Amino acid sequence: MKKDEIIQTTLHAMRQDRSLLPCEDTGDDDWDDHQDLVIATLTERLPDLDFRTCADFGELGVECCHTCHTLYPYYEMYIEDLPDGSKAWICCFIRSALRGEKTLEELEELIELEAALGGGKRNGTADEPGTQ
Ligand SMILES: [Zn+2]
Ligand SMILES: [Zn+2]
Numbered sequence: 263m264k265k266d267e268i269i270q271t272t273l274h275a276m277r278q279d280r281s282l283l284p285c286e287d288t289g290d291d292d293w294d295d296h297q298d299l300v301i302a303t304l305t306e307r308l309p310d311l312d313f314r315t316c317a318d319f320g321e322l323g324v325e326c327c328h329t330c331h332t333l334y335p336y337y338e339m340y341i342e343d344l345p346d347g348s349k350a351w352i353c354c355f356i357r358s359a360l361r362g363e364k365t366l367e368e369l370e371e372l373i374e375l376e377a378a379l380g381g382g383k384r385n386g387t388a389d390e391p392g393t394q
Contacts (some may be wrong), residue, residue, distance in 0.1 A: 263315050265308045268351050269301055271315075272335045276300065279332040303336040313341075314350040319359075323366060325373050327353040 263271070277293075316326050330338040330353035340357045342350045350360075355372065358364040364372075 263313050263351065265304075265310055265313075268308060268313060268315070269304045272304060272339075273297060273300060275332050275335065300336045307336070307341065308351070309341075309349070311349055314344065314348060314352075316352050316356045318350070319352070319356050322356065322359045324355050324359040324369050327355040327373075328376060330354050 276296075316331075330340075338354070340350075340352055340354065342352055342357055342360065344350055344360075352360070355369050359366070359369060
């Protein structure tokens, strides 16, 4: 995925879940400001390369970290150097699995914990990114 696509995807995911944004009770003007910050931050952080993303690591069988993807993705998501020399733009769960830092069981516990804390919103509510 190219840098521009990552920026667009990030904005889309955040827009889907605006209840999580720090500017929750403010208006659209603030969302515009926030959007500018996201674009500026990502433009600075990301090299102009083709990235692999979480979706490319489906074979790991790990669910994504909702917090990384929607709360502060422009800060929280990781740029990871892959063994084959390419780069990946991934959340903490996928990164831990890739690095072998956590077992699948440990990751599943984390995912459940996140859902219990309300981060996951997996129980029947709409707007889960990527399910349309
Ligand atoms: Zn992810
Ligand atoms: Zn995370």
